[in-house]
Amino acid sequence: MTETSAACVRTGPRPKLSVYIIAYNEADKIAAAVESVLWADEVLVLDSNSSDGTATIAAELGATVRQIPFTTFGKLRNDAIAACSHDWVFSLDADERCTPDAKAEIERILSAPDADVYYVPRRNWFMGRWIEHCGWYPDYRQPQLFRKQAMVFDDQAEVHEGFTVNGKIGYFDSAIIQVPFLNLEQLLHKMQRYSTLGARKLERAGKRPTMATALLHGVWAFFRIYVLKLGFLDGWAGFVLALGNFEGTFYRYAKAATAHLKWTPDQH
Structure with missing residues (x-):
């Protein structure tokens, strides 16, 4: 994959982008996640008091680390969005990596957005192979690129958090990568x-x-x-x-x- 495949001619500087990554004891994955988005204007790692050095690794790579106690995934995501400084937000989990093609598509969209929230397909790598079935590809989980005011999660949702979209929905062509389990x-x-x-x-x-x-x-x-x-x-x-x-x-x-x-x- 190459970044030039999704390139476009810009008419002006793109809006600034915040990336947030939620994490808890992800020392073996957090570096790859952070490194894949260091090109963004702001990278926040919202850590829930990890005990394995996750926060230290993220900070050493240049991410801003904030500690948010875990109650529910819904509240955690709302707190993460509130912590972002910029109007456009890209969410990434600690076991995900933004690909060069997805980066290029983000840059293109931000230069001329035609929606307020965007679903991003994920390719999953597990047991030494790409998972092509199981409902795991394209695996549209939830919108991951969105205007800050266009996404609200259910604060009470412990897991598989529901959300409300305020605006037009779009879909990426380019996928990000998820490595959900190393073993x-x-x-x-x-x-x-x-x-x-x-x-x-x-x-x-x-x-x-x-x-x-x-x-x-x-x-x-x-x-x-x-x-x-x-x-x-x-x-x-x-x-x-x-x-x-x-x-x-x-x-x-x-x-x-x-x-x-x-x-x-x-x-x-």
Whole structure:
């Protein structure tokens, strides 16, 4: 990929751009994320009190680091947007990297924007291969380039945060890269953390699933990824992702189902 493929003739200086990166214990990934956006006018790393040196690595590379205690992902993103100094914002997670083509497209869009928020496709690298199926490509997760006032997230959303768009929506042609897991331990760790947050979200919504519904949701999650989304075409990587989706979904509902059980035996 080359930057010239998305180049255009500018009529004047582009608006300034803030990039924010949310992070928690991402020492093995944060450098690649920060280095991919050092061309921006402002790079903020919003760290939630990492204990592995994430903040130090980011600061040494030139990013401005701010500590924001984690409550929910929705509030974290709203706080991150509020911390940005410029009118245009590009959000990047710690496991993502902005590519040269995506940078060139950002520059072109900012010179003559035709929308207020833009979805950006992501290419995912896992188990030594690009994931082409599983619903992971083009993987439009949420708008990642937007005017500061055009995106508001649900403050209460623990995970899989909802958002409101105020303005016109556009789509990138160029993709960024995500490396979600460097090993299976990271996949299991994320499944554990996100299933706990998801269970809290279910409880807050007043839902009381059973273990049977937890199993049904888990089986459906595997079937949707592996069969309907053609995950089997991604080989063992597709199977592992589908299995991880089963586990994450099952435990999300199972944790909500068992939240009110007493695990300790009665004392006699």
